[in-house]
Amino acid sequence: MKNNLLEKKITNFVKKFGIRRAFCKDIFFYNIKKNTIDFSIYTDEREPAHIKFINNKYDTDITDWYFIFSLLHEIGHHETMNELTDNDWLTEILVRNHCDSEIYWNLKAEDLANKWAIQYLIDHTEKCWNFQKECYELMRQM
Numbered sequence: 001m002k003n004n005l006l007e008k009k010i011t012n013f014v015k016k017f018g019i020r021r022a023f024c025k026d027i028f029f030y031n032i033k034k035n036t037i038d039f040s041i042y043t044d045e046r047e048p049a050h051i052k053f054i055n056n057k058y059d060t061d062i063t064d065w066y067f068i069f070s071l072l073h074e075i076g077h078h079e080t081m082n083e084l085t086d087n088d089w090l091t092e093i094l095v096r097n098h099c100d101s102e103i104y105w106n107l108k109a110e111d112l113a114n115k116w117a118i119q120y121l122i123d124h125t126e127k128c129w130n131f132q133k134e135c136y137e138l139m140r141q142m
């Protein structure tokens, strides 16, 4: 039930970008065919390395923003996909199985999504912080 509340909240958020809906799963993923986003409420072991990579590469600090950053990253795929060629996408799909590697994190599609997410955080800092806080609150009740 509480799960539904979180899905509903995040669906409302992604809908503003023209994404159909969001599903509570165990990974973050943008499904390009279905135009949906899966999000995860769990942390995983790759998280610290990924945060470090993002902070270094983009000269930023997303440490306390990882949930909203991860969500925005998936929205960023939707927002930047027109900037990619078919080949970029093919590489993305081929390397996806190794998604804990820096090779994957440096792919063009990933880079564009990261940059989009970071810029959105800069432009809407307070809104993002409050949104993340409200999501955490719903997670605590689950």
Ligand SMILES: [Zn+2]
Pocket: 073, 074, 077, 109, 110, 113
């Ligand atoms: Zn991605």
